[in-house]
Amino acid sequence: MRPMHATVAILTALGTWNDVMTPLVIMSGDHNTLPLAQLNFQTQFGTNYNLAFASYLLALLPIVIFYIICQKQIIAGVANGAVK
Numbered sequence: 001m002r003p004m005h006a007t008v009a010i011l012t013a014l015g016t017w018n019d020v021m022t023p024l025v026i027m028s029g030d031h032n033t034l035p036l037a038q039l040n041f042q043t044q045f046g047t048n049y050n051l052a053f054a055s056y057l058l059a060l061l062p063i064v065i066f067y068i069i070c071q072k073q074i075i076a077g078v079a080n081g082a083v084k
Helices: 002-017 021-026 034-041 049-082
Strands: none
Touching: 002 049, 021 034, 034 049
């Protein structure tokens, strides 16, 4: 059951971490989540690519670290599912 729980945890964490619409509707004022803050780098007429890509890398780090921690359980689940 551990590989299944690790996979569900990673997919749920990724979906929650990248959610833009719910915080956009619920939150107001100066408090923003990271995906909402990333929208500030894009305007109608251009994008500040240096700051945008730096913020994308910073947003990617927690999910990659979480995946590295759970990677052992996911690989075990794939290996167990491949053998009859």
